[in-house]
Amino acid sequence: MSPTPFPSPASGADAAPTEVEPAAHPDDIRVRVGRGQVDIDWDPLPGAAGYLVHRSDGGGPFHVVDHGGGDLLAVPGPPYADTSVEPGRTVRYAVRPVHDPDRPDAGPLGPASAPVAARADGAARVDVDVDAGRPVGPVHRPWRDMVGSEHLSLLLSADRVGGEPMGAGLAAALSRVHRELGVERVRAHGLLGDDLGVYREVEGRPVHDFTGIDAVLDVLAPTGLRPVLELSFVPRALARDPSREVTAAGVSSPPRDWDRWGALVGDLVRHLRARVGDDELRRWAVEVWNEPDLDCFWTGSREDYLRMYDVTARAVRAACPGLPVGGPATAATRWIEPFLDHVDVSGAPLDFLSTHVYGSPPLDLRPALARHDRAGTPLRWTEWGPSPTHFAPVNDSVLSAAFVATGMREAAGRVAALACWVASDHFEELGRPPALLHGGFGLLSVGNLAKPRYWALWMLERLGPVELAARLDGDGAGTLVRAWPSVDPDTGRVAVVLWNGTLDQGVLARSAQRARLDRSVRLRVGGLGAGTYEVRHRRLDEETSNLAATARRLGVHGWPTGEQWAGLRAADHLADAAPPTIVTPADGRLVLPLTLPMPSVSLVELTPR
Structure with missing residues (x-):
C-alpha cells in the first residue's frame, strides 16, 4: 500500500469527461453445447472493462443473461457458461462490451452466434492436465490484502x-x-x-x-x-x-x-x-x-x-x-x-x-x-x-464457495485486493442474526464456524507460491470446471484447487438442472520428481464439509443447543474425500479420477515423502 505520486492541485476547473474507447464489439461469438449448459467464448477487446452476454430464445429479441447476482451483470471477460437455458431450446448469443460501468448499455451489441440447441445429455467429463515442471509465475492472492467487517x-x-x-x-x-x-x-x-x-x-x-x-x-x-x-x-x-x-x-x-x-x-x-x-x-x-x-x-x-x-x-x-x-x-x-x-x-x-x-x-x-x-x-x-443482500440463502451455500474461487482466480494478478464482505456473521447494520444459518454475509458463522466461502479461501491459501501450467479439456472445461495448480519449489509439494461452479444462482432452486452439471474429472499431473508421494484429496460439497449439512444432521433449528454446538465444532474442518494414500508415480506422472458435483470445491495435494 505504498503511496503513488499524485498531481499538483489544479485550478479547480471542471474536468472534461475522458473519452472512452471507440465503439467496437466482439464479432466472432463461439458457442459450445454441453450437458446442461452452453459455453460462450469471444476475443477480448482492448480497453473494455467487461462484457454483457445477451441471449435470444427461439428467435426472439436479445436480453441480458441474468445470473441472479443482484448487482452489475457484466463479467470481466470470456468464457461464460449459461446454465439457465432449458434443454431443447434453440438459442443464439451476442456480446456487448462495457467500457464505462455507469453506462453498461452504451456499447454496441455484436453480431449473433449461430443458433444452437441446449441439451440435457452428454459425456460430462473434463480432463485437467498439470505439468509440475512448468512454472508460469507467482500465485497472486487477492484475498490476503483485506477482509470486510461490520463496524x-x-x-x-x-x-x-x-x-x-x-x-x-x-x-x-x-x-x-x-x-x-x-x-x-x-x-x-x-x-x-x-x-x-x-x-x-x-x-x-x-x-x-x-x-x-x-x-x-x-x-x-x-x-x-x-x-x-x-x-x-x-x-x-x-x-x-x-x-x-x-x-x-x-x-x-x-x-x-x-x-x-x-x-x-x-x-x-x-x-x-x-x-x-x-x-x-x-x-x-x-x-x-x-x-x-x-x-x-x-x-x-x-x-x-x-x-x-x-x-x-x-x-x-x-x-x-x-x-x-x-x-x-x-x-x-x-x-x-x-x-x-x-x-x-x-x-x-x-x-x-x-x-x-x-x-x-x-x-x-x-x-x-x-x-x-x-x-x-x-x-x-x-x-x-x-x-x-443480507439474509440471502446463497451466502450460506456451497455455490458461493465456487463463486469465490472463480472470482479470486479471475482477479489474481490484476487487483491488489478482492475483499470478501464480511469476516463474521456478527453483523447488525441490517439486523442481528436470528439463527445460526440465516444467509448472513460472514465467512464465519456466529460461533466462529467455517461456512463454505471460508473453506474455498482456506483451500486457495494452501496453494504453493508458484503457479503451474495447466490445460483443461472436455464438457464445461474452463467454464464450469476450473483449476488452480501450484507447487512449492522448496518442498516439491503440488497443490491443485479444482471446482465446479456457475454464476447462475438460479440452479439452487433447480435440482434437476443442478444434477446435469455434475462432472467427472480426470486430474493428470506430470513432471513429478522421483520417489513416493502422499496423495490427499479434501472436498467441500453439499454433504461434505458443509456447515448447513452438519447442522441438518444434528437437528439444529434456529440456534444450536449446547450439545449441538459441540457437534458443530467437532465437524469444523475440511473433510477428506477419501483416506490419504501413498503412491509412486510412473515416469513422473499420476492420474487421479475425481467427481466434482455441482457445486463443489476440491483440494488435491501431492506431498513428497
Whole structure:
C-alpha cells in the first residue's frame, strides 16, 4: 500500500469527461453445447472493462443473461457458461462490451452466434492436465490484502447473540481469518459514527475525542489485522442534516462545515501517527466514505462526495504523507470515470482506486486507469461477495464457495485486493442474526464456524507460491470446471484447487438442472520428481464439509443447543474425500479420477515423502 505520486492541485476547473474507447464489439461469438449448459467464448477487446452476454430464445429479441447476482451483470471477460437455458431450446448469443460501468448499455451489441440447441445429455467429463515442471509465475492472492467487517465498535460489545458474545466472537473471527487465510487488514467500516464519540461541540467549538477508537484498536491489535480506516459516517453534531441516519451510530448527510470535517480527519490521523508511528501507519490505509452513490449511505450529490474526497484526502496527506488514501468506494462499480476525471483536475491524492461489486467477478478497471495516466495504481475491491443482500440463502451455500474461487482466480494478478464482505456473521447494520444459518454475509458463522466461502479461501491459501501450467479439456472445461495448480519449489509439494461452479444462482432452486452439471474429472499431473508421494484429496460439497449439512444432521433449528454446538465444532474442518494414500508415480506422472458435483470445491495435494 505504498503511496503513488499524485498531481499538483489544479485550478479547480471542471474536468472534461475522458473519452472512452471507440465503439467496437466482439464479432466472432463461439458457442459450445454441453450437458446442461452452453459455453460462450469471444476475443477480448482492448480497453473494455467487461462484457454483457445477451441471449435470444427461439428467435426472439436479445436480453441480458441474468445470473441472479443482484448487482452489475457484466463479467470481466470470456468464457461464460449459461446454465439457465432449458434443454431443447434453440438459442443464439451476442456480446456487448462495457467500457464505462455507469453506462453498461452504451456499447454496441455484436453480431449473433449461430443458433444452437441446449441439451440435457452428454459425456460430462473434463480432463485437467498439470505439468509440475512448468512454472508460469507467482500465485497472486487477492484475498490476503483485506477482509470486510461490520463496524469495529462491535468489538467492544458485551451483548450476546445465539448465546455467543458479539465482541469476543468478532475478535475470534478476525483472528482466524488472519491466522488461517493470511489476511493482513480489515476494513474498519463506519469508524466516525457516534457510537465511538469522536466529535462534539462545546459552546460552538469542536471537541475531538479518540478514546473510543483507541479502545477498538486495542482489541483489534491481538487479532494480527491492521485497519483500513473507512472514514464514515458524519457525526450528528457536524452533519448538515442530523436526521438522516444510516444506523443509530451513523449519519449519511454531508458535513455542514467542511473545514471542521477536514480538521477532524487531520487530528485523527495525527493522533494515530503519534500512537503507532510512521512505519506502522503507512501499512494501514484510508478509504473515503462508503458507497456514496447510494441514497441510504449518502444524501448529498455526487459533487458533494467529490468535495468530501478532496477535503479528506488532503487532510490525510497533510497529517501523514505516507498513509495511503483512496476511493470512491462506490457500489456496483459506479462513478469510476467521473471520479478519475475529478481527481485529475483537483489534484487530490489517490493512492488506490476502490469500488464494490456483488454477484460477478470484478471488472477490469486497468484500462480506465490507463486512460487517466494512472496505470499501476492499485485496485482495491473493498466489498465483494455472491450477493448484496443480507439474509440471502446463497451466502450460506456451497455455490458461493465456487463463486469465490472463480472470482479470486479471475482477479489474481490484476487487483491488489478482492475483499470478501464480511469476516463474521456478527453483523447488525441490517439486523442481528436470528439463527445460526440465516444467509448472513460472514465467512464465519456466529460461533466462529467455517461456512463454505471460508473453506474455498482456506483451500486457495494452501496453494504453493508458484503457479503451474495447466490445460483443461472436455464438457464445461474452463467454464464450469476450473483449476488452480501450484507447487512449492522448496518442498516439491503440488497443490491443485479444482471446482465446479456457475454464476447462475438460479440452479439452487433447480435440482434437476443442478444434477446435469455434475462432472467427472480426470486430474493428470506430470513432471513429478522421483520417489513416493502422499496423495490427499479434501472436498467441500453439499454433504461434505458443509456447515448447513452438519447442522441438518444434528437437528439444529434456529440456534444450536449446547450439545449441538459441540457437534458443530467437532465437524469444523475440511473433510477428506477419501483416506490419504501413498503412491509412486510412473515416469513422473499420476492420474487421479475425481467427481466434482455441482457445486463443489476440491483440494488435491501431492506431498513428497
